[in-house]
Amino acid sequence: MIQQLRIYEIFEKNKAAFHARFRDHAARIMQTRYGFRIVAMWETKFGDRTEFAYLLEWPDEAAKTTAWSAFMADTEWSDIKRVTHAEHGLMVGQIEDRLLAPTDYSPAIGRSLLAASA
Secondary structure (H helix, E strand, O other), X not given: OEEEEEEEEEOHHHHHHHHHHHHHHHHHHHHHHHOOEEEEEEEXXXXXXXXXXXXXXXXXXXXXXXXXXXXXXXXXXXXXXXXXXXXXXXXXXXXXXXXEOOOOOOOOHHHHHHHHHO
């Protein structure tokens, strides 16, 4: 298993619209069509920036690459982005994408998060 951390810069002026779009559309399409496993999602403040961060879990690099390619080519998702951009303006600024490699002394995050949600 590999973990992927995605961090999006979001904007206070349309933060609610961003969250509605991610919750109602992006997450649905990611999970039901392309097998994304979203482990957790957070909103953070970093200096004067508001950020949305989420953690994904993948069986391997190939699964991650295939799923992301399919999601980015999804016509429904493209239409949703176009419509919400026209209605609310730019919703995501800078995007950071990180693959996380656990140290040999790290607790097992997957098991602890799953146990906490049970």
